[in-house]
Amino acid sequence: MGRKMRISLVQMHVDAGSPEANFGRAAERMEQAAADKPDLIVLPEMWNTGYALEVIGTIADPAGERTKAFASDFSRRHGVNVIAGSIAERREDGVYNTIRIFGRDGEPAGEYDKIHLFRLMDEEKHLRPGQRIGLAEIDGVRAGVMICYDIRFPELARTLALAGARLLVVPAEWPHPRLEHWRTLLRARAIENQMYVAACNRVGSSNGTDFFGHSMIIDPWGEIVAEAGEEETILTAEIDLELVEDVRRRIPVFEDRRPALYKLDAGQPV
Numbered sequence: 001m002g003r004k005m006r007i008s009l010v011q012m013h014v015d016a017g018s019p020e021a022n023f024g025r026a027a028e029r030m031e032q033a034a035a036d037k038p039d040l041i042v043l044p045e046m047w048n049t050g051y052a053l054e055v056i057g058t059i060a061d062p063a064g065e066r067t068k069a070f071a072s073d074f075s076r077r078h079g080v081n082v083i084a085g086s087i088a089e090r091r092e093d094g095v096y097n098t099i100r101i102f103g104r105d106g107e108p109a110g111e112y113d114k115i116h117l118f119r120l121m122d123e124e125k126h127l128r129p130g131q132r133i134g135l136a137e138i139d140g141v142r143a144g145v146m147i148c149y150d151i152r153f154p155e156l157a158r159t160l161a162l163a164g165a166r167l168l169v170v171p172a173e174w175p176h177p178r179l180e181h182w183r184t185l186l187r188a189r190a191i192e193n194q195m196y197v198a199a200c201n202r203v204g205s206s207n208g209t210d211f212f213g214h215s216m217i218i219d220p221w222g223e224i225v226a227e228a229g230e231e232e233t234i235l236t237a238e239i240d241l242e243l244v245e246d247v248r249r250r251i252p253v254f255e256d257r258r259p260a261l262y263k264l265d266a267g268q269p270v
């Protein structure tokens with residue numbers, strides 16, 4: 001397994017309520033990204049529909065079939081791993097905010113439904129929450145996936161790290177005015193779990209909400225390897241997974257944990 005991995009984040013605009021426009025834009029941008037010869041391409045959150053939640057039941061991808069065909073074909077043609085952002089995916093019991101992952105051979109390599117639904121954007125009124133964490137092997141590297149609001153839950157990132165994740169991938173639609181929350185939370189997840197974080201946010205405005213981009217790749221020491229601005233772009237950077245072990249040796253957080261004490265009833269009240 002290679003220790004280096006080249007990651008391209010597709011920071012794109014998303015038209016709320018227009019899957020046709022969004023599939024066209026994603027196809028174009030992914031071709032652009034493939035020209036950088038990355039090992040992994042990542043799309044933002046809900047890139048097929050945006051937050052058109054009032055009509056999400058009618059425009060969400062039925063069983064994710066269109067997305068699966070699109071991303072699997074792209075992976076196979078370019079021999080690249082794809083984390084197809086998240087999409088609105090319709091199933092029998094409702095609509096999910098779902099990540100689908102494809103290996104270089106176009107075969108499915110993992111999936112994840114967003115666990116924490118974001119009330120400020122009414123997700124809980126229109127979407128169903130996932131019930132399982134998301135892990136995948138990408139060229140032999142264990143990666144965890146979370147979606148946007150999920151990064152406010154350090155327990156989830158820690159669980160993924162304990163399950164072996166050395167890279168955390170985060171598709172997002174994170175808007176102004178919470179840029180410093182975005183940057184701080186992503187860096188904190190990288191530092192505390194001593195893993196790489198690759199976060200792909202959308203840009204542009206939808207229904208009065210402005211999304212700021214600032215997609216980022218952060219190393220396990222918390223240094224920002226690459227950060228985009230507020231325009232559409234492909235953010236590409238190479239990461240070296242050996243740094244994960246280096247940092248974990250220097251400060252052995254995982255050896256020093258005291259999980260037996262991390263319980264509400266474990267100590268006396270002070």
Ligand SMILES: NC(=O)CCC(=O)C(=O)O
Pocket residue numbers: 045118121147148149150152172173174175178181
């Ligand atoms: N799409 C989302 O989950 C947005 C999360 C967000 O903006 C936040 O502040 O948290």
